Amino acid sequence: xxxxxxxxxxxxxxxxxxxxxxxxxxxxxxxxxxxxxxxxxxxxxxxxxxxxxxxxxxxxxxxxxxxxxxxxxxxxxxxxxxxxxxxxxxxxx
Numbered sequence: 087x088x089x090x091x092x093x094x095x096x097x098x099x100x101x102x103x104x105x106x107x108x109x110x111x112x113x114x115x116x117x118x119x120x121x122x123x124x125x126x127x128x129x130x131x132x133x134x135x136x137x138x139x140x141x142x143x144x145x146x147x148x149x150x151x152x153x154x155x156x157x158x159x160x161x162x163x164x165x166x167x168x169x170x171x172x173x174x175x176x177x178x179x
Contacts, residue, residue: 125179127172128141129165131167
């Protein structure tokens with residue numbers, strides 16, 4: 087084997103060792119879960135607060151029912167007081 091072939095072979099072997107080490111060390115690190123935010127604009131106060139409270143409770147139960155996934159789900163609840171103007175403000179957040 088000539089000198090050039092030995093150098094090329096050495097570079098290939100070194101690249102393989104570096105690649106294997108990278109894969110080994112990176113696979114051991116825990117990956118951060120991406121957070122998915124889900125917003126609810128519901129009446130939590132006023133005459134029909136019981137409807138909004140039921141919707142909030144149902145969303146929380148659904149999140150618990152899902153269990154572990156590759157995402158973290160964050161539930162955001164905003165009281166719209168059944169007012170369309172407040173809904174518009176909440177929707178722009």
